[in-house]
Amino acid sequence: MKLAVIGCGYVGLVSGSCLAEAGHEVIATDNDASKIATLQAGKIPIYEPSLDKVLETVVREGRLRFTANGGEAVRESDVVFICVGTPPTDTGDADLSAIDSVARMIARESRTPKLVIEKSTVPAQTGDQLKRALQVYATNAGAKFRVASNPEFLREGTAVEDFFHPDRIVVGVEDKESEQELREIYAPILQGRFRCPVHLPNCPPAPTPDFVVTTIASAELIKHASNSFLGLKISYANVLADLCEHLGGNVEEVTRAVGLDPRIGGQFLKAGLGFGGFCLPKDIQAFISLAERAGIDFGLLKEAERVNRQRVDLLLDKVKKALWVMKGKQIGVLGIAFKPNTDDIRLAPAIEVIRRLLAEGAVVRATDPEAMERARGVFPDLAYSADPYEVARGADALLVLTEWEQFRRLDWKRVRSEMARPLVVDGRNMLRPAEMKALGFEYMSFGRPEKAVATPAS
Ligand code: UGA
Numbered sequence: 001m002k003l004a005v006i007g008c009g010y011v012g013l014v015s016g017s018c019l020a021e022a023g024h025e026v027i028a029t030d031n032d033a034s035k036i037a038t039l040q041a042g043k044i045p046i047y048e049p050s051l052d053k054v055l056e057t058v059v060r061e062g063r064l065r066f067t068a069n070g071g072e073a074v075r076e077s078d079v080v081f082i083c084v085g086t087p088p089t090d091t092g093d094a095d096l097s098a099i100d101s102v103a104r105m106i107a108r109e110s111r112t113p114k115l116v117i118e119k120s121t122v123p124a125q126t127g128d129q130l131k132r133a134l135q136v137y138a139t140n141a142g143a144k145f146r147v148a149s150n151p152e153f154l155r156e157g158t159a160v161e162d163f164f165h166p167d168r169i170v171v172g173v174e175d176k177e178s179e180q181e182l183r184e185i186y187a188p189i190l191q192g193r194f195r196c197p198v199h200l201p202n203c204p205p206a207p208t209p210d211f212v213v214t215t216i217a218s219a220e221l222i223k224h225a226s227n228s229f230l231g232l233k234i235s236y237a238n239v240l241a242d243l244c245e246h247l248g249g250n251v252e253e254v255t256r257a258v259g260l261d262p263r264i265g266g267q268f269l270k271a272g273l274g275f276g277g278f279c280l281p282k283d284i285q286a287f288i289s290l291a292e293r294a295g296i297d298f299g300l301l302k303e304a305e306r307v308n309r310q311r312v313d314l315l316l317d318k319v320k321k322a323l324w325v326m327k328g329k330q331i332g333v334l335g336i337a338f339k340p341n342t343d344d345i346r347l348a349p350a351i352e353v354i355r356r357l358l359a360e361g362a363v364v365r366a367t368d369p370e371a372m373e374r375a376r377g378v379f380p381d382l383a384y385s386a387d388p389y390e391v392a393r394g395a396d397a398l399l400v401l402t403e404w405e406q407f408r409r410l411d412w413k414r415v416r417s418e419m420a421r422p423l424v425v426d427g428r429n430m431l432r433p434a435e436m437k438a439l440g441f442e443y444m445s446f447g448r449p450e451k452a453v454a455t456p457a458s
Contacts (some may be wrong), residue, residue, distance in 0.1 A: 001025070001185060006070060006079035006102050008035055010046060010159070010278075010344075011119055011152050012083030017051060018163040019081075020058035028066050029073040036068040043160075050160040070102075071109035079115045079181065080106055081150075082130075086120050087278075088135045092124055103130050106145075107137035115146040117183050118186055118191035121223050121283060123290045126170065127216035148178045149216045151223035156277065164194040165206035166418035172219025179213055186211070224290070227283040227425040230302055233268040234275045235307035237450055239446025241271035242314070251447030252429065271446045273353075273401060273427035274311035278346040281308070312352045315427050318444045319397055322423055327361035330420065332395040334388060335402025335428075336375045338369040345369035349427070350401035351378060358382075367391045380450035382458055391416040394442030403428035 001024045003069040005016035008030040016028040030036055038045055042059070044052055058064040067073055074080055084098035099120060106116060112259025118130060127147050134145040149172035154162045167187070171182045180252050188194070192208050215221065241251040251271045275281065291298040323329050338348035345351055348371075357364050358379070365383040368375065372384045385391050388407065392398055392415045400407060408430055415420045416439055424436060436443035 002077040004073040007083035014159045022065035033068040074109040092289045103133035110143035124220040149219035172216035190336040208285040224287040235304035237269040244447040273349045274308040329396045332398040333366035337371035397423040400426040403430040
């Protein structure tokens with residue numbers, strides 16, 4: 001099938017590359033001409049494991065090409081995926097101006113019938129607006145549009161694997177023809193033709209995903225409802241951690257046992273510094289706002305958001321309690337990205353932690369395996385080092401803000417010997433309290449008080 005992907009951000013780039021790998025002919029476009037030039041030169045503007053391999057293959061084999069000319073991409077395809085950004089406005093609503101301008105461009109450029117699919121995360125009822133815009137702005141009699149919603153559930157850091165091995169593919173459609181076309185687009189994935197992880201041999205085939213057919217409004221709601229529920233779970237675990245600190249339990253023991261109930265599930269119950277990134281925080285905000293406009297007070301989500309915002313305060317309280325005066329103290333930061341295996345620092349809790357440390361006059365030195373380049377855009381004058389031991393050197397405290405595997409595997413005995421004061425505040429419960437204590441560290445984490453039975457970190 002000939003597919004156009006409009007928007008070469010995170011979702012568009014991964015979806016476009018993987019759809020090409022699945023056997024389709026894809027033409028991808030973006031209104032940022034410099035991004036297209038970068039991609040045409042064979043460079044990838046984001047760090048995402050395995051994406052380079054997939055992209056290199058599909059471009060070399062001519063299954064994916066990039067153009068800065070959106071009209072060309074639209075005219076040459078039967079199906080158009082809209083993958084543009086929907087960032088938050090000041091009110092927390094999703095900014096849909098990019099969707100609007102892409103809709104007008106598709107309408108203007110189309111000469112033949114198209115299936116237009118919203119893949120960007122959008123509030124319910126966007127599909128109706130999209131359909132209207134396509135009809136109103138169409139300039140050619142041959143341009144007929146069907147609209148569908150096909151939300152994305154990719155996680156940064158494992159996006160390529162998630163694309164080929166999703167647990168569900170959700171399609172919101174208005175007619176059988178659109179459903180059939182989407183089934184064909186995803187046929188290779190529904191047939192489980194890809195092994196896991198994509199480019200590594202000898203992995204068992206992944207289970208076949210559910211193909212869920214709904215109305216367009218339901219599909220739009222499913223995306224917001226999923227991300228919001230994940231945020232709820234994390235905030236719940238975080239309040240449990242706070243309780244454990246006061247009552248002497250160990251949050252890892254509690255969440256592990258609670259999560260063994262299949263009605264609850266063990267994932268997304270990891271306590272610590274809370275959720276960041278450009279999806280969970282912004283989607284929860286947008287969902288609260290959407291509900292408000294429908295006259296529904298989604299207090300449950302507001303509370304999850306409040307709990308999440310408080311995590312940075314709690315971490316800083318721990319640091320201050322130990323260090324007393326912050327001014328002039330040397331603080332090492334391990335991890336800037338909002339989670340491991342990505343260079344994404346958007347709404348990363350670490351960014352807020354660093355901002356607040358600097359505001360209090362602390363001297364900060366930071367490291368991250370992938371995110372330092374992006375962090376330089378936010379804190380150009382901060383001291384950075386690719387070497388975690390250098391970050392520890394002379395430090396009064398070391399903060400773990402992203403649980404990269406590289407940090408877990410450090411020689412912590414050596415780290416201790418580098419530090420001026422062996423204080424570690426672990427915002428991600430990455431290390432084992434008993435081991436850190438045995439190495440002579442003053443060690444603090446979330447919900448794992450010393451008098452509770454020490455359980456190994458997962
Ligand atoms: C999230 C969803 O998980 C994806 O399904 C969705 O497709 C994506 O948003 C999106 O809307 O595009 P992502 O933003 O990549 O994916 O990140 P997550 O893996 O969900 O993690 C979000 C944050 O929660 C991270 O800061 C992570 O450190 C934190 N987290 C996660 C916890 O604090 N505890 C946990 O138990 C799990």
